[in-house]
Amino acid sequence: MARYGMAIDLERCIGCQACAVACAVENEVPEGFFRRRVGEVTVGDELGELRLAFLHMQCYHCERPPCIPVCPTGATYVTPDGLCLVDYDICIGCRACVAACPYGMRYPHPRGFVDKCSLCDHRIAAGRLPACVETCPTEALVFGDLDDPDSALRKALGRARRVEVDRPEAGTRPKFFFLNGQVALAEAQGRVTGGAPGGDAGEVAPP
Amino acid sequence: MTVELVHAELNPHVHLWGWAVAIYLFLGGLAGGLLVFASWAHLARRRREYLPAVRVAQALTPPVILVGMFLLWLDLGGKWRPFWLYMTLRPTSPMSWGAWILLAVLLTSSLAAVPVYLARGRGMTGRSRDLGVGVPRTLRFLKGVEGWVGRRMNALAWANLVLGVSLGLYTGVLLGTMVARPVWNSPVLGPLFLASGMSAAAALLMLLAAHGPWVPLLVRAEAGLHATKVALVGLYLAGLATSGAGPQTAAALLVRGFWALPFWLLVVGGGILVPLAVATRELVVHRCPRPWVIASCTLTLVGGLALRVVLVFAGQAGL
Numbered sequence: 001m002a003r004y005g006m007a008i009d010l011e012r013c014i015g016c017q018a019c020a021v022a023c024a025v026e027n028e029v030p031e032g033f034f035r036r037r038v039g040e041v042t043v044g045d046e047l048g049e050l051r052l053a054f055l056h057m058q059c060y061h062c063e064r065p066p067c068i069p070v071c072p073t074g075a076t077y078v079t080p081d082g083l084c085l086v087d088y089d090i091c092i093g094c095r096a097c098v099a100a101c102p103y104g105m106r107y108p109h110p111r112g113f114v115d116k117c118s119l120c121d122h123r124i125a126a127g128r129l130p131a132c133v134e135t136c137p138t139e140a141l142v143f144g145d146l147d148d149p150d151s152a153l154r155k156a157l158g159r160a161r162r163v164e165v166d167r168p169e170a171g172t173r174p175k176f177f178f179l180n181g182q183v184a185l186a187e188a189q190g191r192v193t194g195g196a197p198g199g200d201a202g203e204v205a206p207p
Numbered sequence: 208m209t210v211e212l213v214h215a216e217l218n219p220h221v222h223l224w225g226w227a228v229a230i231y232l233f234l235g236g237l238a239g240g241l242l243v244f245a246s247w248a249h250l251a252r253r254r255r256e257y258l259p260a261v262r263v264a265q266a267l268t269p270p271v272i273l274v275g276m277f278l279l280w281l282d283l284g285g286k287w288r289p290f291w292l293y294m295t296l297r298p299t300s301p302m303s304w305g306a307w308i309l310l311a312v313l314l315t316s317s318l319a320a321v322p323v324y325l326a327r328g329r330g331m332t333g334r335s336r337d338l339g340v341g342v343p344r345t346l347r348f349l350k351g352v353e354g355w356v357g358r359r360m361n362a363l364a365w366a367n368l369v370l371g372v373s374l375g376l377y378t379g380v381l382l383g384t385m386v387a388r389p390v391w392n393s394p395v396l397g398p399l400f401l402a403s404g405m406s407a408a409a410a411l412l413m414l415l416a417a418h419g420p421w422v423p424l425l426v427r428a429e430a431g432l433h434a435t436k437v438a439l440v441g442l443y444l445a446g447l448a449t450s451g452a453g454p455q456t457a458a459a460l461l462v463r464g465f466w467a468l469p470f471w472l473l474v475v476g477g478g479i480l481v482p483l484a485v486a487t488r489e490l491v492v493h494r495c496p497r498p499w500v501i502a503s504c505t506l507t508l509v510g511g512l513a514l515r516v517v518l519v520f521a522g523q524a525g526l
Contacts, residue, residue: 066386066387069297069299069300070299070300070301070302070384070385071297071300072292072297072300072302072303072305072306073291073292073294073295073297073303074295074297075291089288090288090291091284091285091288092283092284092285092288092289092291092292093283093284093285093288094282094283094284094302095222095223095224095284096300096302098223099223099224099385099387099388099391099522100385100386100387101387102386102387108222108284109284112283112284112285112286112288113284113285114284169451170386170387
């Protein structure tokens with residue numbers, strides 16, 4: 001059994017959106033919706049010092065996912081490999097999971113079910129990387145098994161000077177890590193309005 | 208410091224729950240309240256005394272639940288898959304509990320209503336005991352159901368009492384357990400929705416069955432329920448205001464933000480304070496002009512609906 005996760009090295013990310021495009025094409029995501037998207041944030045002050053941050057938004061495949069217990073039919077579930085998936089045949093489109101996700105990473109598919117990033121489970125099953133990871137031209141996106149010390153993900157986490165997860169206070173234990181951000185994640189998300197820029201809100205010890 | 212988000216258009220507008228769900232939450236509470244009244248009247252041996260009002264409550268409950276279920280179905284993404292709700296019971300999912308409660312309560316409230324519908328049918332034909340006249344041949348099996356129900360009215364009344372309270376509570380718990388939505392994430396919403404549903408039921412009964420020995424009881428119930436709602440709304444806002452940044456923003460949204468006007472005007476003022484004042488006056492001077500009662504009851508119903516609409520939509524702000 002693996003414990004799959006992902007990371008984005010923000011020092012390498014150039015915000016080209018190739019990952020979002022690859023994801024949409026691979027998973028036939030309908031127009032106007034996203035399984036993965038990248039927001040670009042400029043943080044500046046009056047002295048003209050500008051810093052750039054990229055907000056990578058996709059399902060974080062949390063270890064304690066709040067979307068799972070609220071599902072009334074059992075359509076959304078966690079695989080033994082730690083992937084949080086949706087069984088589209090059983091999903092009735094009630095959107096309880098959309099309401100429960102604190103990150104807003106699920107969307108109601110026009111065909112009547114709820115959809116989200118599956119970490120390209122069909123590609124993982126075939127021994128391939130998720131489409132976004134394979135496409136990334138700067139190798140900023142890293143995929144791997146958190147339980148395998150030799151995996152690319154564990155190595156990237158080990159090398160990183162800064163490791164953050166989105167809103168750790170939510171208690172969801174995301175398996176998607178933001179590495180080496182120039183701007184603290186909470187600050188880039190606009191959730192920190194005071195205090196020293198570059199504070200360490202959201203910073204976690206590598207798993 | 209300024210934070211500028213480029214590609215903001217990448218944040219899609221996600222439709223979560225709309226007007227259909229808000230109306231359903233109101234109808235669920237209303238049906239729960241009607242069931243509680245009718246069941247209590249039976250168990251307290253007041254059924255005969257309160258019969259016209261009990262009949263109105265019992266006759267209205269199944270159609271109210273059916274309309275609510277239809278609205279839920281309208282809001283579902285997968286219109287042809289709702290049967291999956293009944294292939295499992297998920298103890299951690301309030302929606303799963305709600306689906307089973309709705310099915311159970313539709314069954315028990317319909318059974319309890321069968322004698323009322325048949326009595327109505329007989330009343331229209333003018334022949335007190337002859338079911339054969341005025342009732343279609345295909346529905347004659349209902350006479351057997353009536354006999355079966357008649358022998359089990361006590362058990363049915365208990366079932367309807369428990370299920371009615373469960374229905375009213377769950378509509379609030381459904382929202383209250385959503386940790387990610389600060390406006391909803393309050394344990395007070397369950398009792399608040401139950402109290403609101405019961406006061407809406409009392410108001411509806413006072414509108415439809417205006418004169419009789421049940422009116423003083425309903426007025427006392429209204430006064431008590433509105434006072435309870437004042438306390439629960441206060442606790443709800445205090446709970447939000449004394450929690451973290453997210454809940455504080457949520458409280459501000461209701462108290463002085465976008466939803467403040469309907470919240471104070473319809474939910475608190477019209478839906479609670481005015482009817483509380485009218486009911487208190489009735490208790491003190493023992494009479495009240497009928498237009499006042501009509502206005503007060505209408506405001507209670509509008510306020511109950513507004514409570515659900517405001518909370519459902521305010522909870523999705525910033526999604």
